[in-house]
Amino acid sequence: MIDQRLLRTDLDGVKAALSRRNRPAIIDDVAHAARLDARLRDIQAERDDIRARVNSISKEVGQLHRDGKPDEAQTLQAESKNLGGTESGLVGEYDEVSAALRDLLLGIPNLPHEAVPGGANEDDNPVVIGPIAHHSTYPEWQRVPHWETAAALGILDNERAAKISGSMFTMQRGAGATLARALCQFGLDQNADVHEEVRPPSLVSTATLTATGQLPKFADDAYAIERDDLWASPTAEAPLTSIYANEVLDDTELPIRLMAHSSSYRREAGSAGRDTRGMLRSHEFDKVEMMAYATPEQAPGLLDDMVQRSERAVAALRLPYRVIEICAGDMGQSHHRSFDVEVYAPGADAWLEVSSVSWLGDYQARRANIRFRRHDENGKLIKGSEFAHTLNGSALAVPRVWAAIVENYRNEDGSVTIPDVLHPYMRGAVRITAD
RNA sequence: GGAGAGGUGCCAGAGCGGCCGAAUGGGAUGCCCUGCUAAGGCAUUGACCCUCCGGGGUCCGUGGGUUCAAAUCCCACCCUCUCCGCCA
Structure with missing residues (x-):
């Protein structure tokens, strides 16, 4: 607001x-x-x-x-x-x-930061970093879509996921399931230096989704559990932002930096049939989210830091990536300034959005009533309070990173090599093969 | 799900329908006393909204109702605690 x-x-x-x-x-x-x-x-x-x-x-x-x-x-x-x-x-x-x-x-959406580039839609988002580790050509064996490779390796079983829950649900199996979980663990470990790990509830109240901006305007995008007036959380951003709802924080404890691994649930209304192959878009996916509460002065620095952290994760996985800034015409309703990290998937021949990092200003804090108080230079509490700033970003969103790994790390024989940094989480596996 | 107890300021906790934005204690802050410490004395100490900067208004879990007047009476809901039931 x-x-x-x-x-x-x-x-x-x-x-x-x-x-x-x-x-x-x-x-x-x-x-x-x-x-x-x-x-x-x-x-x-x-x-x-x-x-x-x-x-x-x-x-x-x-x-x-x-x-x-x-x-x-x-x-x-x-x-x-x-x-x-x-x-x-x-x-x-x-x-x-x-x-x-x-x-x-x-x-009414948030005011764009003055540095946000002009533009009408996603075609106008400028690339601000990269492409990095992106090759001019890719060998034939990397030009295979991950759903084909995954089917051949038996690590993705979306047909049976549909039997269980309907279309647009995914199910990883065997090393594919382990890989998905490894990515979560990796995403958490990468950011544990400054973030407190939180395991928030997955079902959240109407007030919680209203605070972050999903409600009332985008109710069709979320799963509603009407009998109990709850919603399936579409992102850990929602519960993490409401942790301090209706509280007055102290500037000495800011910034507060949190991270959470959670499942995210999205109805994807209106997008049926688009990008639905393999792991590209589904109703439920896992993600490690970062979130920060800050003073207005701290926010720009934290935004940079979060973008770098998202970047570092895909860089450590040695995936081709680039960072784009979201232009004014394409920014989400709550956003004050946003950056996306995209990885290149040679099989699908597409840049996949794997992370979105945003500074929300006091837009969410005003909705959630999150304030803070300042101290003067002598350490005395100043009367009155003001709204905090919030920021959030994906540290690692599993499905598309999973897809990008399966495509970029595909070998000539159809097997998939596990990126080095994930070895500690793979029970000794370094390569996924058909048997 | 059933039975009971309770939700008041930073915390604890009192509160006859008007003298209650709220006793008292603790904490915090300032001043005084004391050589230092311990102890003591005095004072201050909520948030939000509007403002012609004089002031006015709102808030005692939330929402309704009764009344000229509600923290106080009535109704509904939410949350917490204890016991019972169920249960990964």
Whole structure:
């Protein structure tokens, strides 16, 4: 949620920033929100005025009763009752306008950082790092899609996954399952130096998904467990960001850096039939996510660090990769600035998004009500609080890295070599063969 | 799932429908006393919203209701704890 106060202090600035997202409807919403905000303050002022009078009359009434003057109290009571009627009318109107404003604000995306490149869609995302370790040509035996190699090696059984759960579910078997788990362990170990490992719940509340921005706008993308008013978490970003919801942190404990291995559940509404072969897109996948709570000053440095960590993971796996920056027209609704890490898969001949690292500003913290307090130079707590900044990024998303390994590490005989850094997690296996 | 107890400020904990944004104790901060320490004295100490910067408003788990007036009465829900049941 953007800062409501900006609507009155810098409406033109908000409109200018959001116009870079290349969706004119947003600007209309902003203008509408500004009108509602002004209306709301008028109602509030009027309502508070009446409440102030009711409060003071009530005090007088109490005093008069104690002084044994019930007649005078009677007159005041009548006046107060009258005011009460007016007040409840205003309250009704206030609730109505404020609900409408909140709905509108929840749908307005975050302001892009000024450094975010302009652009209309994903075709305009500039490559900012790389390509690294990318070859101009690949031998024939690496030009085999991973689903073919995986089928031949018996390490991926999506047909039976469909029997169990329906289409767009994957199931790894044998060394393929071990490889998936090895990647998770590797992803965690790579980042354990500064991140606390968390194992959060997979089913989360409506409030939790609203805080990170998946709700209310993208409800169709998440699995709902309606009977219990829970949702299957689409990313560990959601539970990790709500860990400190409704809390006031201390600037001395920031940044707080967390990581979690979790399963992510996505309905992928509207994308049926696209990129659905093999491991490219599925309803459930494993991922190691990083998340940080920070002061506004710490955030840019943490963003860089997170991008480097995502990069380091694919570099350590010796996969061809590049980093792109997401342009204003392609950024996610909550994002202030974002980078994607992509690996090259020679079999599918495609760059696969394996990580997305984002700085959310205070957009999520405002929704989740996560604040922090500062200390002055003498170590004394300063009065008041402000919203924290949040950042998150995938340390390692299993399926596409798994696919890229199966394609890049395919040998001429159809076997797949295990990348060196994964050896410790593979129970001694260094190569996946058909038997 | 059943029975019971409870949710109040940084913490503990009191609170007759009006004198309650809230006793008391602890903690924290400042000042005083003391050679230092220990101990003591005094004072301060919540958040948020609006503001014509005078002030006004909201918040005692959440949401409703009763009343001129609700932390206090009524209803619903949520959460925590104890016991029982079930269970990986």
